[in-house]
């Protein structure tokens with residue numbers, strides 16, 4: 001195995017951090033590594049807001065009560081961004097159609113690839129972190145807090161710092177349940193139930209509900225409306 005593959009397979013989310021700053025040069029190298037990710041047509045349809053001040057982290061924590069945010073040395077907000085695209089388009093035409101599923105996929109996928117690269121780079125430097133998608137449940141308030149303009153929206157954040165906890169690597173679904181040769185192979189409930197048991201063994205006493213119960217809690221109800229409402233506000237919905 002290569003060192004890179006080894007690092008990638010050792011990944012675990014870290015949600016508790018030591019009270020130690022991350023040197024500016026390290027923050028910059030992580031984000032630069034993130035920015036090296038591929039992007040749709042090289043449009044780089046995302047922006048990153050670097051949050052270092054405790055005041056801003058506390059304000060964010062009030063909106064998204066995740067302890068990792070408050071403890072993070074640095075919090076990075078990944079923003080889906082078609083605002084720069086608008087500026088480019090305006091050089092050529094008055095027409096601008098940033099709305100719709102395809103454009104949302106373009107900017108969200110770009111942000112996700114850059115974010116994942118950033119997190120891996122952080123891990124390679126001995127830091128830990130966790131992606132915080134729950135920022136989307138407070139999309140409008142976050143848009144206000146960070147003064148996000150039209151055609152932008154929060155996708156996720158990453159809380160980063162020196163790890164103050166270490167978990168075992170979380171087991172994934174079996175390879176064969178996720179990766180298929182030549183054509184899709186629909187899975188049956190037995191695969192899910194088996195993975196429920198794998199997850200329960202992994203989580204031990206910490207497990208409050210099974211993996212499939214968490215699926216039901218997420219997808220057994222209407223999606224949270226905050227992202228959609230904010231996208232409308234930002235002329236993207």
Ligand SMILES: Cc1cc2nc3c(=O)[nH]c(=O)nc-3n(C[C@H](O)[C@H](O)[C@H](O)COP(=O)(O)O)c2cc1C
Pocket residue numbers: 011012013014015066130131132133134135156169170
């Ligand atoms: C898009 C996305 C959003 C996430 N949002 C949160 C979050 O809001 N809070 C949190 O504690 N973890 C969050 N996570 C982390 C996942 O829970 C975690 O990656 C998953 O359980 C697998 O565990 P591992 O990263 O330790 O392997 C998020 C991960 C992704 C990819």
